[in-house]
Amino acid sequence: MAGTRRSLRQTIDRLPSPQVFWAGFAIMAAVVALVLVGLVWMPYKPTAMSADRLQGISAAHWLGTDKMGRDILSRVMYGSRVTLMVALGTMAIGAGTGVLVGAVTGFYGGLLDEVVMRVMDGLFAFPNVLLALVFVSLFGSSTMHVMWALGIAFIPSFTRVVRSEYVRIKHLDYVKNARLQGASDARVIFVHMLPNVRGVLLSNVMIGFNNAVLAEAGLSFLGIGSQPPYASLGQMISEAQEIFFRVPTAVLGPGIVIVAMVLGFSLMGEGIRPATQSLD
Amino acid sequence: MRYVLKKTVTTLATLLVVSVVLFASFQLISGDPATRMLGTGATPERLEALRAQLGLNDPLPVQYVRWLVSYLHGDPGISYVYKQPVSTLLASKIPVTLALALLSFALMCAIGLPVGLYTAKHAGSALDHAVLVLNQVIMAIPPFFSGILISWVFGMMLRLFSPGGYVPYTRSVAGFLGYLVYPAIAIALPRAAQLSKLLRGSILEEAGKDYTRTAYSRGNDTNGVLYGHILKNALLPTLTFLGMSLANMLAGSLVVERVFNIPGISNTLLASIGNRDYPVVLATVMWIAVFVIVSNLVVDILYRALDPRVDVE
Numbered sequence: 001m002a003g004t005r006r007s008l009r010q011t012i013d014r015l016p017s018p019q020v021f022w023a024g025f026a027i028m029a030a031v032v033a034l035v036l037v038g039l040v041w042m043p044y045k046p047t048a049m050s051a052d053r054l055q056g057i058s059a060a061h062w063l064g065t066d067k068m069g070r071d072i073l074s075r076v077m078y079g080s081r082v083t084l085m086v087a088l089g090t091m092a093i094g095a096g097t098g099v100l101v102g103a104v105t106g107f108y109g110g111l112l113d114e115v116v117m118r119v120m121d122g123l124f125a126f127p128n129v130l131l132a133l134v135f136v137s138l139f140g141s142s143t144m145h146v147m148w149a150l151g152i153a154f155i156p157s158f159t160r161v162v163r164s165e166y167v168r169i170k171h172l173d174y175v176k177n178a179r180l181q182g183a184s185d186a187r188v189i190f191v192h193m194l195p196n197v198r199g200v201l202l203s204n205v206m207i208g209f210n211n212a213v214l215a216e217a218g219l220s221f222l223g224i225g226s227q228p229p230y231a232s233l234g235q236m237i238s239e240a241q242e243i244f245f246r247v248p249t250a251v252l253g254p255g256i257v258i259v260a261m262v263l264g265f266s267l268m269g270e271g272i273r274p275a276t277q278s279l280d
Numbered sequence: 281m282r283y284v285l286k287k288t289v290t291t292l293a294t295l296l297v298v299s300v301v302l303f304a305s306f307q308l309i310s311g312d313p314a315t316r317m318l319g320t321g322a323t324p325e326r327l328e329a330l331r332a333q334l335g336l337n338d339p340l341p342v343q344y345v346r347w348l349v350s351y352l353h354g355d356p357g358i359s360y361v362y363k364q365p366v367s368t369l370l371a372s373k374i375p376v377t378l379a380l381a382l383l384s385f386a387l388m389c390a391i392g393l394p395v396g397l398y399t400a401k402h403a404g405s406a407l408d409h410a411v412l413v414l415n416q417v418i419m420a421i422p423p424f425f426s427g428i429l430i431s432w433v434f435g436m437m438l439r440l441f442s443p444g445g446y447v448p449y450t451r452s453v454a455g456f457l458g459y460l461v462y463p464a465i466a467i468a469l470p471r472a473a474q475l476s477k478l479l480r481g482s483i484l485e486e487a488g489k490d491y492t493r494t495a496y497s498r499g500n501d502t503n504g505v506l507y508g509h510i511l512k513n514a515l516l517p518t519l520t521f522l523g524m525s526l527a528n529m530l531a532g533s534l535v536v537e538r539v540f541n542i543p544g545i546s547n548t549l550l551a552s553i554g555n556r557d558y559p560v561v562l563a564t565v566m567w568i569a570v571f572v573i574v575s576n577l578v579v580d581i582l583y584r585a586l587d588p589r590v591d592v593e
Contacts, residue, residue: 122294127531130568134302137553137561138309214422218535221424222550234424241428241539245436255425262420270416 021271027264031257035084038077046070046078047229054246063249066240075231076253082232083261086147086225087212093151094212095205098158099197103189105159106166117163120156128153128215136224143232146225150215154208161204165197206269210262217258233258283584291577298569299351303344306562312336316360316556356563361555366563369548374567375449377544380537381529383460384467388525392472396479396518401506403484415473423532427466427539434462444541463540467532471525478521482514516587523579527572 015021043062044050050069055061063072101120105113123131128150135149169175170193178192219225220234228235233254240250314330315322331337335346350356356366399408435443441462447455486492487510495509537546545564552560 122298126569126572127527129531129534130527130565133534133549133553134305134561134565137556137558138305141553210420217422218424218531221422221535222538222546224550224553234422237425237428238538244428244432251425251428255422255428258422258425259417259420263417266416266420 015271017271019271020267024264024267024269024271027260028268029264031080031084031260031264034077034257035081038074038081042071042074042077044071044074046074046231048074054243056247057249063253064247066236066247066250067243070229072236072247072250072253075236076233076257079226079231079233079236079254080257080261082143082226082230083213083216083220083234083258086143086150086216087209087261089147090150090154090212090216091205091209093148094154094208095158095201097151098155099162099194099201101155102159102162103166103194103197106163107170107185107189107193109167113163116159120159123153124156124160126153128211129218132215132219133224136219141224141227143226146216146219150212150219153215154212157208158201158204161200162197165200166193169193169196203269203272206265206272209265213258213261213265284581287577287580287584291573295570295573298573299348299566300344302562302566302569303347304340306558307340307343309558313360313558317358317363351563351566356566357559359552359557359560361552361557361560366559369560370545370563370567373543373545373548376542377530377533377537377546378571379449379456380460380464380467380533380542380544381526383457383464384471384529384532385522385526387461387464387468388472388475388529389522391468392475393479393518395472396476396483397506397511399476400480400483400487401502403480411476415477418473419470419477421470423466423470423536424539426469427463427536430462430466431540446540446542448543459540460542463533463536463542466539467529467536471528471532475518475521475525479514479518482517483510486510486514512586516583519579519583519586523576526575530568530571 048070050065052061052065053067053069055065057064061071061073063076065071066075101116105116131153132146132149135152136145139145175188175193178188183192216225216232217234220232221238223235223238226232226235236254237251240247240254244251313334314327314336318326318330335343338346347357354367358364359366359369362369395411399411402408431443434440441459445459447459449456483506492505492510495505500508533544534546534549537544548560549564551557552564
């Protein structure tokens with residue numbers, strides 16, 4: 001156990017910029033800690049209203065209260081959980097389906113590949129927020145629907161990168177070797193080839209997660225997804241806009257958590273990417 | 281020229297497919313429009329009369345063609361809720377959203393391109409490092425959050441504009457643009473950060489190639505190599521990004537219009553989604569699709585002009 005941990009540590013230290021990675025990791029850890037603490041303990045119930053409306057920062061309410069007297073810290077903790085879950089769910093749907101479709105179309109090619117990729121191009125042309133709007137207007141507005149809509153919107157980007165990797169590696173010797181040994185197509189695709197696309201997949205997941213967080217926040221800002229009285233970060237900012245002057249933390253609290261989530265993840269991604277050279 | 285023609289045909293085909301898919305999904309979901317318009321208390325005779333009047337008894341393909349033809353003539357149907365032609369509802373709003381999206385796009389280029397060029401030219405300098413860090417932070421700020429901060433700093437503290445005091449373009453074009461600049465900054469900033477980072481990266485990548493060394497060896501200075509040789513190649517990935525940005529700016533406008541109380545399509549679209557007013561949603565989404573797909577066509581053609589190799593594939 002200690003051995004594997006040390007080797008993970010060494011892997012990170014050998015990254016192009018380990019400091020950047022650790023900075024992102026620290027920010028992300030803080031956000032995740034906020035969500036995890038919120039699972040077992042919150043100062044107040046996030047939907048509980050009280051007579052203490054529009055309070056500033058105090059010992060009782062660390063981030064103050066909103067116009068219905070609800071504790072902002074508790075709502076931020078709850079809302080971060082919603083945003084994080086939607087982003088993770090979106091990634092699971094988008095990456096899962098994208099890998100499956102990309103692997104199969106890339107491996108077999110032909111007419112299926114051609115048709116699927118044209119559909120993906122069409123889907124890709126749409127901004128994910130708009131796709132989600134269409135989806136929600138057809139099926140109704142709920143957190144689950146937003147997750148599915150965004151998940152579907154993220155399928156094309158994963159399909160594209162996985163497909164092009166499969167097209168590139170399917171003629172390599174180890175793949176031929178596996179087939180000669182009589183491995184089934186499914187085994188070649190998922191057991192032999194899949195581990196070799198994880199590098200590309202990782203960087204795409206990094207970008208995708210951030211886009212998912214931003215898209216969820218934007219949609220809930222528009223009132224789509226998580227419904228009142230339940231909190232979601234974007235929705236909290238939307239409700240707090242008019243009370244910004246009296247309780248700035250009502251906007252800054254959820255806003256900073258969104259920024260931290262995206263920044264943390266993108267810094268981790270930056271730390272993994274190789275550095276670029278200079279012009280001269 | 282053949283390329284332009286080929287691309288235009290595929291674009292039209294894509295648009296047709298998108299319109300069929302959208303029309304079909306909204307038809308399947310929307311139930312009976314006559315009941316929606318007259319309410320459940322209407323007599324069967326009146327419902328039947330309205331159905332006949334709207335042509336709802338015809339087969340779906342016939343309805344689709346009729347919708348498409350009238351859409352192309354600028355008449356995408358009648359709102360269930362407002363009982364007005366959708367075109368009347370949207371006519372005054374689309375220009376506002378379009379202006380905001382285009383202004384954001386212009387600002388994005390005006391900020392992102394020079395910063396990208398400068399940081400690439402001075403890669404490794406202190407300022408370059410500062411911009412790299414700043415870019416990373418800016419990319420993480422959603423426009424609706426920065427929009428609120430911008431209206432606080434520029435509106436309330438510096439009093440450069442009055443938040444919520446939108447000026448219609450019919451009254452004063454200068455006042456209209458002066459108000460839209462602030463939301464446009466909010467939309468443009470994260471994309472400008474991405475753009476400058478992308479441009480810096482692709483310039484530095486081109487800088488490592490053989491032709492750059494050749495250009496230097498022929499006696500060019502850094503500026504000569506950069507503007508005469510590298511830039512044209514480095515702009516190619518940027519161009520794809522710019523094409524995708526237009527669609528992104530439009531989506532950004534939908535969100536930021538709310539922050540700044542701008543009467544664009546955002547409120548109408550969201551209210552229609554809430555009211556299940558499908559003709560309005562369908563028309564708006566279709567309009568956005570046309571905008572996005574046509575701007576992709578323009579990018580493809582520009583790309584081909586800059587890089588003739590794409591023809592060979």
